[in-house]
Amino acid sequence: MTQAEQAIKLWQAGVAAVDGYTATQSALSDVPKPDRILAVGKPAAAMARAALDHFGIVPTLVVTKDDHGRNLPDGVEVIEASHPVPDGRSLAGGRALRLAAEAMQPGSHLLLLVSGGASSLAEDLLPGNSLEDLEALNRSLLSEGLDITAMNAKRRAMSRVKGGGLLSHFTGKKVTVLAISDVPGDNLHVIGSGIGALPDTYTFEATTRIIASNAHARAAATNAAQVAGFTVHADEEALHDDYLAVSAYLGSRLRQMDPGVMVFGGEPTVVLPDNPGRGGRNQALALALGREISGVSGITVVVGGTDGTDGPTNAAGGIVDSSTWAEGAETALENADSGSYLDNVDALLVTGPTGTNVMDLVVAIRR
Template sequence: MTEEDMARAIWQAGVDAVGGYAATAAALEDMPRPDRILAVGKAAASMARAALDHFGPVPCLVVTKDGHGADLPGTAQLIEASHPVPDARSLAGGRALRQAVEAMDAGSHLLLLVSGGASSLAEDLVEGKTLDDLAALNRAMLAEGLDITAMNARRRQISRIKGGGLLAAFKGARADVLAISDVPGDDLMVIGSGIGARPANPAFRGAAKIIASNAIARAAAAARARELGLAVLGEEEALHDDLFVLAGQIGPRLCALPAGVLVLGGEPTVVLPPDPGRGGRNQGLALALAREIAGQENLCVVVGGTDGTDGPTEAAGGIVTGQTWGPGAAEALAAADSGSWLERHGALLTTGPTGTNVMDLLVAVRA
């Protein structure tokens, strides 16, 4: 296997270990049949499929990203919406979730399946706020380069269903929440801006459980590296900063890397220029790292979003080596047009929707 083959295989092993279907199925073994299933987020469809395969026909509503709702049974209601900037369908999805919860009877059992992306995909705004307000807020936060915790705190301020608001409308007896975490610390109040969080002093019983996380993905990637006979030189959650700051920190480390594998996780941020090109934070980080490692031999870096999409693009991220950097790359990086440049040079990581979302994963292999 080449360095690229190994890096791809290790990255994919990390993603496979946190697949929404398998993680949800494993968590349902001792759960009684619910009266209603609600699933929201980028991994909502795979999580809902696992629940429906386990329990059989149950009324089910899925709110997910465009193109992420494949293979659902015809009995499930599907609403696809926009990410990362919400649209009118996001409001329809949020309203449908709230109405479904409000309609449940006393004594009923709700299963709520939550994954990252729910902040944009489903919203029910407080009185006086409009879709234009919501879209403007999201565009501003993306341009400012805020981290996910800060972004979701702002979103909760204008939402009826975030921060425990959705389950506050539940009048049944039991509500169980299974969540795939895409945030540092795996805090339910931050995942999806708290769409699966419990209200203060809930009148219902039930449990909330994190079933997949970046830590699980990193551990699985490291395990696959060892299976390939490679030394694991680091396995860390270390990608929580501006992508250019991270490139400056990680680049020298990669250049000095001996033979082996480095596995890093987290979620970089990026401050966008006024008229950004095509790309996302992972494509930007990949190209910035290509500059740092230019000229290095026998080194390959794969960096991508574990959900299979990076920002408003269809690519997950990038695959770069010491030979990737070249003419025009600096201009593309400055214009936030890394995706276009990487595509022209055969360096995009494209996986399609993965059925999960646990932030981002970087794998560097030195042979």
């Protein structure tokens, strides 16, 4: 096994530990059978499938990303929508979720399965706002380099379902919310812009639980590294900054790294130019790290979004070493075209949808 293959294997061990199906299945042992299941987010299909395998037939609505609503039983209503910029289907998904919550009978139990990506995938706008307003807001937010908390605060301002709005329409007796966290601090009011958060005032019974997070993924990756005989030098949530600041910080750590493994998690930000090229924050961070370790032998770094997609691309991130940074890399980084460069040097990390979403994961190995 090459060092790159070993690094990818450790990265995949972290992602597998927070798989939406596994995490949901493990959390259902003390949950009574619901009368309705609503699932929203990138891993929504995997979460819903686990619930249906556990409970049997339950009316279910899944709102998820394009090509993510697979392998569900017949009869499940699936709405696929756009991410990271919402579209008309996102409005259909948000409205369908609200109407389902409103239609619950007195005495009924709702199981709400929430995960990252819901901010774009499901929206029901307050009067006076249009789809064009929503699209413009999201494009602006994606280019400004804001962290997820700041982005979601702006999204909630025009929404009927974010920030506790969805459950303010619930008319039944009990709600169980199971969430996979893709935000720092694992705050239910921030995950999916608070689409699974409890409203400020409510009269129903409520149970909320975070069932998978970045910390769980990092722990699994570090455990896999130790089992494989590596010394683990770091297990940190250290990616919450502009990607260039993150790459400078990690680069210094990597250049001084003893033989072994480092694992980092979080979600860097990127300020985009007016006409960005191809890629996402993980591909940008991977290429920037390639610059940091250029010429430093023995280091391989895997950078990837745990959901398997990075920005509006089909790659999860990149795999870099001492030889990745070469002619054309600087221009690609400046033009937000890291994906094209990494593709040209066969350094993209492509996994397909993973069935989870717990921010990003970096695994570094040094011989």
